Amino acid sequence: EAGVTQFPSHSVIEKGQTVTLRCDPISGHDNLYWYRRVMGKEIKFLLHFVKESKQDESGMPNNRFLAERTGGTYSTLKVQPAELEDSGVYFCASSQQYQETQYFGPGTRLLVL
Amino acid sequence: QKEVEQDPGPLSVPEGAIVSLNCTYSNSAFQYFMWYRQYSRKGPELLMYTYSSGNKEDGRFTAQVDKSSKYISLFIRDSQPSDSATYLCAMSAPDDKIIFGKGTRLHILP
Numbered sequence: 001e002a003g004v005t006q007f008p009s010h011s012v013i014e015k016g017q018t019v020t021l022r023c024d025p026i027s028g029h030d031n032l033y034w035y036r037r038v039m040g041k042e043i044k045f046l047l048h049f050v051k052e053s054k055q056d057e058s059g060m061p062n063n064r065f066l067a068e069r070t071g072g073t074y075s076t077l078k079v080q081p082a083e084l085e086d087s088g089v090y091f092c093a094s095s096q097q098y099q100e101t102q103y104f105g106p107g108t109r110l111l112v113l
Numbered sequence: 114q115k116e117v118e119q120d121p122g123p124l125s126v127p128e129g130a131i132v133s134l135n136c137t138y139s140n141s142a143f144q145y146f147m148w149y150r151q152y153s154r155k156g157p158e159l160l161m162y163t164y165s166s167g168n169k170e171d172g173r174f175t176a177q178v179d180k181s182s183k184y185i186s187l188f189i190r191d192s193q194p195s196d197s198a199t200y201l202c203a204m205s206a207p208d209d210k211i212i213f214g215k216g217t218r219l220h221i222l223p
Binding site: 004058091093101 | 162
């Protein structure tokens with residue numbers, strides 16, 4: 001069974017540009033989470049989808065971040081316009097309905113110059 | 114005070130030694146406790162998951178939770194060079210998001 005996949009693995013962009021990150025969860029997993037780790041800090045929750053609905057988006061830093069999960073399958077996280085402080089590793093995780101165990105993807109390393 | 118405190122290390126121990134990794138927390142609502150292992154350039158991988166106080170053993174790994182002291186531990190017996198990684202503690206309250214520690218970098222010296 002394929003795990004959680006994320007694309008791209010790395011992205012280097014300039015301040016002010018737009019970047020879209022993609023996450024493909026494990027097939028059949030209704031729950032999808034986005035996390036971010038800024039250098040030197042802990043992994044922090046961004047938001048949680050249940051199927052296509054946003055269950056909790058309390059961790060989203062500001063309105064420059066937009067997450068979608070159309071159709072309840074893959075999800076995208078768009079940052080527009082990107083700022084220097086958005087640099088970090090963005091992780092996606094998924095889990096089955098009513099299950100606490102989350103499976104993480106390898107992350108997307110974003111560098112904003 | 115951060116909700117979850119974890120010494121970032123690095124921690125270096127000789128092969129075969131017992132490793133002890135620890136976290137403290139401040140939120141008494143936390144009921145689910147996890148340990149993740151993360152290799153370089155990879156995502157976190159769930160190692161252990163516990164719900165209550167006490168010990169849980171899985172092979173060479175033992176997770177221990179002391180809710181009265183708000184203290185959790187992960188013990189690794191007969192440590193191997195392949196155990197070298199970053200170990201993250203994580204915890205959550207029911208129906209709430211996971212809070213991670215910063216992670217401890219562990220090096221097992223052959």
